[in-house]
Amino acid sequence: MNRPIETLLFDFGGTLDADGVAWKERFHEHYRAEGLEIGTEAFAPVFYAADDPLVGGLPLDADLRTTIARLTDNLEDELARRGIAPRDAGRGRRVATRFLGEADAAFARNRPLIEALGRRYRLGIVSNFYGNLDAVCRSAGLAPLIRVIADSQRVGAEKPDPAIFRAALEPLGADPETTLFVGDSLKRDRAGARNLGMAFVWVAPAEAQAAEICDHAAVTRLDALAELLQ
Numbered sequence: 110m111n112r113p114i115e116t117l118l119f120d121f122g123g124t125l126d127a128d129g130v131a132w133k134e135r136f137h138e139h140y141r142a143e144g145l146e147i148g149t150e151a152f153a154p155v156f157y158a159a160d161d162p163l164v165g166g167l168p169l170d171a172d173l174r175t176t177i178a179r180l181t182d183n184l185e186d187e188l189a190r191r192g193i194a195p196r197d198a199g200r201g202r203r204v205a206t207r208f209l210g211e212a213d214a215a216f217a218r219n220r221p222l223i224e225a226l227g228r229r230y231r232l233g234i235v236s237n238f239y240g241n242l243d244a245v246c247r248s249a250g251l252a253p254l255i256r257v258i259a260d261s262q263r264v265g266a267e268k269p270d271p272a273i274f275r276a277a278l279e280p281l282g283a284d285p286e287t288t289l290f291v292g293d294s295l296k297r298d299r300a301g302a303r304n305l306g307m308a309f310v311w312v313a314p315a316e317a318q319a320a321e322i323c324d325h326a327a328v329t330r331l332d333a334l335a336e337l338l339q
Contacts, residue, residue, distance in 0.1 A: 113287055114230065114287055114288070114289045114308065114338065115230060115231060115283065115284075115287040115288070116230055116231040116232075116233070116278070116281055116283035116284075116287060116288040116289070117226060117230045117231070117232050117233075117288070117289050117291065118232075118233045118234070118235050118274070118277055118278075118288060118289070118290045118291070118307070119232070119233070119234050119235070119290075119291045119292070120234070120235065120236055120268075120290075120291065120292035120293060120294065120297075120298050121234050121236035121238065121242060121245075121246075122236065122238075123292075123293035123294070123312070124291060124292050124293045124298075124312050124331065125215065125216070125219055125223075125234070125249075125251065125331070126211075126212040126215050126216065126249070127211065127212065127215050127293075128215070128312065128314065128329060128330050128331070129293040129311070129312035129313035129314055129317065129329065130293070130314065131293060131294065132156075132160075132180075133152070133153065133156045133157075133160075134149075135208060135211070136152075136156060136180075136181075136184065136204065136208065137149060137152045137156070139204040139207050139208060140152070140184075140200075140204060142207075143200050143203065143204060145188075145193075145194055147193060151193075155184065155187045155188060155191065155193065156184065158183075158187045159180060159183035159184040159186070159187045160180065160183070162183060163176070163179060163180060163183070163239045164239050164240070164262055165239065165240050165262050166239070167179065167239050167240060167241045168241065169240060169241050169243070169244060170241070170244045171239075171241045171244055171245075172241075172244050172245060172247070172248035173209065173212065173245045173248045173249060174205075174209060174248070176239065176241065176245060177205045177208055177209055178205055180205075181201040181202070181204050181205040181208075182198075182201060184201065184204075185197060185198065185200070185201045212249075215331075216249045216250060216251065218331075218332065219331050219332070220250055220251065220254065222331060222332050222334065222335060223251065223254045223255070224254050225335070226334070226335070226338075227254050227255075229338075231256055231281045231282075231283055232254065232255050232256055232257075233255060233256060233257035233258065233259065233277040233278075233280075233281055233283075234246065234251075234255055234257070234258045234259065234277070235259045235268065235273055235274055235276075235277045235290070235301075236258075236259070236260060236261065236268075237261040237267045237268050237273075237297065238260045238261055238262060239260075239262055240260060240262035240263055241260075242258055242260035242263075243258055243260070246258055256280075256281060257276075257277045257280045257281055258277075259273050259274075259276040259277040261273055264276045267297075268294075268297040268298060268300075268301045269296070269297050269298075269300040269301030269304060270301070271301065271304050271305050273301070274290075274301055274302070274304075274305050274307070275305075278305075285305040285306045285307045286306055286307075288307045288308070289307065289308045289309070289310060289338075290302035290307045290308070290309050290310070291309075291310045291312060291331070291334065292309070292310075292311070292312065293311070293312045293313055295311065295321070298311075299311065299325070308325070309325045309326075310325065310326045310327065310328060310334065310337065311323065311325060311326070311327040311328070312327075312328055312329070312330075312331060313327060313329070314329060315329050
């Protein structure tokens with residue numbers, strides 16, 4: 110890093126709960142593992158139709174398990190409504206269980222890193238979420254380690270809008286020029302960071318990185334961040 114970094118901001122989904130793979134792609138893979146033959150382009154509108162009603166539609170105290178249970182219920186409804194597959198509550202529960210198992214493993218791996226980074230930097234989370242991200246972070250054991258959580262539903266702005274990043278920077282007393290944003294989305298995370306002059310690190314699988322020409326740091330796992338910051 111060329112600039113002295115004082116603040117680290119993280120995306121949540123795909124960054125803290127996985128190694129750079131967004132929820133839509135993970136759910137798609139879990140449904141394919143259940144034998145559902147549906148392509149990436151066909152699954153996308155199903156996911157968005159299931160996901161959108163949760164924005165502002167979940168209790169503020171809904172934890173991650175409640176959130177994922179509601180999302181998989183909606184996915185099963187959408188698959189049936191569109192004639193893709195009959196509703197199968199058991200399938201939905203299995204998909205949710207696998208998704209949560211992967212997320213729990215990522216949290217267990219990343220919590221010690223976040224704790225160590227918190228001794229050196231001001232930490233925050235900036236995420237396009239449903240309004241219950243505080244509760245989700247508490248259930249994941251991350252809330253005590255993070256000083257600011259900016260949830261798009263609560264802030265009233267979504268990444269890459271600068272307003273949601275400022276909602277995290279201002280309470281921290283942080284300057285964009287000395288802040289590093291860590292996320293898995295080039296469209297939302299990288300674009301938003303650059304709009305404010307923040308440095309950016311991309312968390313993404315190696316094959317995704319190979320398909321892009323990047324002029325910024327990239328890692329395949331969050332724990333590689335410590336080496337970048339040395």
